[in-house]
Amino acid sequence: MLKIIPLGGLGEIGLNMMVIEYDDVIFIIDAGLMFPEEYMLGIDIVIPAMDYIRENRDKVQAIIITHAHEDHIGALPYLLREIRLPVYGTAFTLGIVRNKLIEFDLNKYIDLNLVNPGETLSIDPFEIEFIRVSHSTVEGVGLAIKTPEGVVVHTGDFRINHDSDKMKNTDISSFARFGEEGVLALMSDSTNVEVEGYTMSEQEVAKNLEDLITVAKGRVIVALFASNVFRIQQLVDIAIRNNRKVVFHGRSMEQIVAVATQLGHIHYPPNTILNIKQISRHKDDEVLIITTGSQGEPMSALVRMASGMHKHINIKKGDNVILSSKYIPGNEKAIANIINKLYRRGADVVYSKIAKIHTSGHAHQEELKLMLNLTKPKYFIPIHGEYRHLVVHARLAEGLGLPRENVIVAEDGKIIAFDKDGGRITGSVHTGRILVDGKGIGDVGRSVLKERRELSEGGLVVVTMIIDEETGVVLYGPELISKGFVFDSATGYLVDDAQCVILEIVEEIEAGFESRVELIRKKLKKALKQYFAFTINRRPLIVPIIIEV
Amino acid sequence: MLKIIPLGGLGEIGLNMMVIEYDDVIFIIDAGLMFPEEYMLGIDIVIPAMDYIRENRDKVQAIIITHAHEDHIGALPYLLREIRLPVYGTAFTLGIVRNKLIEFDLNKYIDLNLVNPGETLSIDPFEIEFIRVSHSTVEGVGLAIKTPEGVVVHTGDFRINHDSDKMKNTDISSFARFGEEGVLALMSDSTNVEVEGYTMSEQEVAKNLEDLITVAKGRVIVALFASNVFRIQQLVDIAIRNNRKVVFHGRSMEQIVAVATQLGHIHYPPNTILNIKQISRHKDDEVLIITTGSQGEPMSALVRMASGMHKHINIKKGDNVILSSKYIPGNEKAIANIINKLYRRGADVVYSKIAKIHTSGHAHQEELKLMLNLTKPKYFIPIHGEYRHLVVHARLAEGLGLPRENVIVAEDGKIIAFDKDGGRITGSVHTGRILVDGKGIGDVGRSVLKERRELSEGGLVVVTMIIDEETGVVLYGPELISKGFVFDSATGYLVDDAQCVILEIVEEIEAGFESRVELIRKKLKKALKQYFAFTINRRPLIVPIIIEV
Structure with a gap:
């Protein structure tokens, strides 16, 4: 009997982790964190409860990482600290994972194994083909998992993009091929199921960014997520065309750009890059600074620049600041505050509410329909979303003709089983959210949070x-x-x-x-x-x- | 010399309060609250510092309220407790103000004076004409203030709506008339200046609500702001056409509906309204419940229904819940949580992210341009917004041909003066945000908030x-x-x-x-x-x- 057991990500955004099990073999897909909700006062991060993995540690053969975002890799060190497992992923993903393991002093003990898109990994009785997907970072993959009960497709985080460079596009042909051969079940990313239409293309974003940067007279400072590697390369290209030198700034920006450069995702002719200390030797209109802080994070480079607390760059009249990023729910106020600060210092500020300079990495409704119609699954399991996203995605699939009894809305901990009697939820395992506060893992519970809330209010x-x-x-x-x-x-x-x-x-x-x-x-x-x-x-x-x- | 001194609302959303002064005469426009920002732990509400009014209390003749929303009336009791002033407003506005004053035991001491849209109030040397504006509550007005220096137009909170019932529309003819006669300065609502195009019409919202309610099989529960009186009447009409009885539920809903019914804004034939206790005597498809809680407020009726804590209504499979409201920044998570809860209980949930069942009360860019072109002001002062809204609105006006030096971006406390030398900022007065925590007004300052933050985190x-x-x-x-x-x-x-x-x-x-x-x-x-x-x-x-x- 094939069992699919989500330990996180089905009932929340983030915390993605899933067990795939057949008899006495288990492999895991992703081990992600979630950033704390507002009521989790003082908590640093949240990770999934891994009791089921602990109890079945003899069966667990490997963990596969679909891409390098924190909501897919952030819990990995906590898992690997307890259970030493081989990790499988694409080159860029492994590069980011390696940095994380070094931080946790775990790199010496863990095997990182490269699997390229299009290649197949064997974990008997499973055969797992990696399928390239487009997302807001590079080298993301979906998985086609051949099991004794049939093929299960897991999209990972994806969107459909149509770039002339196929490396940037979701490999829709492969998804179609599995659809033709027959897919038992599709698990698909529900994050943006509430949004109509298609995601705007990255090319349009790049074009709009170029329009802004071409006419800019002073310095240009672009804040975006460091993992958004393709867009960073677009910015480098735009800088070169506009005779601007590029500064990569912010700790995570420098780290990720290093990995991406090594793998050829980021490239430029000599003398393109400046160190931030050299910036004063150049005219304002010869500089483009690519930095972190697009979410208004308190100690980020951009916030320090806007608050006059930065060693090398303080925002001044004539600066052009572009926030090429989304508003993550919960960060709206922090982002609004940073924009107000930038304006007060006299900068021109452009952000995604007033210009089309960001697009999501998660498929909108039409792309989700496309994925359903490409893979033509017998069963559909919406994943990656709060409960309402899963329900709305389920309705979307039913709207395309899937019978309601073949659409399985499951939450974390549910055992979704497939055998000759078909697919259904057969029970559940223990799971939950473990709060990490400093070095304490799971020692802050409801009563401590309640005390913190009372203290915070009165x-x-x-x-x-x-x-x-x-x-x-x-x-x-x-x-x-x-x-x-x-x-x-x-x-x-x-x-x-x-x-x-x-x-x-x-x-x-x-x-x-x-x-x-x-x-x-x-x-x-x-x-x-x-x-x-x-x-x-x-x-x-x-x-x-x-x-x- | 004419002085315009904003004490709140220019630099934040909410907290609206403004002083209009000529020689030894002052009147005030609005006295609004702001809901606390995230870092203001344990704070109930925020009101503007009123030192300037206190110091000039002999000059102050009156306060005019533009409409009945909390961000325009919430600080009124705190002002009137100190300084007994006559209050001027439209009938509905005064009805809501009266309830508020009763709550604070102030009603006996305060004169409430009715001014209808189109009528003029005299506060020598000012003549103030009330101009009807469309907004998300009823009987909102803008003001045309005739001063010895010229006419100053204050839009209040507004949008442009085109309903067959002119009572629902902004009186664009009056704004145009002042534009023709010559407007010295326009002060216009900046809340939605980041949003392109026009606000969707209330008729379209009503049509979409009717489409949903007509096909609904079980109970229908609509959550919206109690002050959204026109939409409540639309819902009553829809209920009648669909043979459903109406329940008004939630404390503020019942209070506001009572005022609105008395003034004829809400009307229905006999036997339309049910008491919530009678609900069990009717079939599910004969009931429409209009309630509060659209922002996921912890103790609101809707949250109690969704949590199984409500005395009369618990959400069950077959219920149709419609959130006909916006997501107020900061409430996104609470709203998401209530939607998840409703889905878990088996309800069908429709909300503004997945259906066009809400429209804003604040003008979008095209309507703001229309207001500028109708009034043709010599000077423009963007009001009601965070700093970035004011800047973006200023740019919008400049884009229509207003010279940059005639566009005055001021923040709270600035003195905007007009005399024969024109309009400019001449100085500033003390202002600020006063935190109200329980019965304490202004006794919680930075150091207490800092301690609360430390306590909440560790x-x-x-x-x-x-x-x-x-x-x-x-x-x-x-x-x-x-x-x-x-x-x-x-x-x-x-x-x-x-x-x-x-x-x-x-x-x-x-x-x-x-x-x-x-x-x-x-x-x-x-x-x-x-x-x-x-x-x-x-x-x-x-x-x-x-x-x-």
């Missing part, structure tokens, strides 16, 4: 008191200290009154009563809560520290 | 210790208590080790040293910070409570 008040155990007399305190609350000259009376409230409670409870301190603590918390709610309508966390001596 | 650790003043011996503790941090079985060793770190510090410092406790406190904070950063890479706030006895 701050806290610590009440310290020393009580004589025998007489019950208060020897010290009650002393009140607050953080993130408010005690100042204007509210000083609050402290005095709160102290009275506390002392009344202490007096009320007889000395010698066995669990007196416990009772004081409880009553004090309740009374102060009520007191602050009534007087200033706030709800600080109350931490009573009562010591009996 | 939690805190309280260290309690009692030390003998003379011998320097530790009598109690060090005891560690954490909130929003993490101490559990897995990390118990952290407590032990941290205690050792603390005791070492205490031993290091000689007893009898005068500021010993202060020094211990300082060193302890630093050492624990380093210790937690090194061991688990986290940064809790450290609160040392050291008591000498």
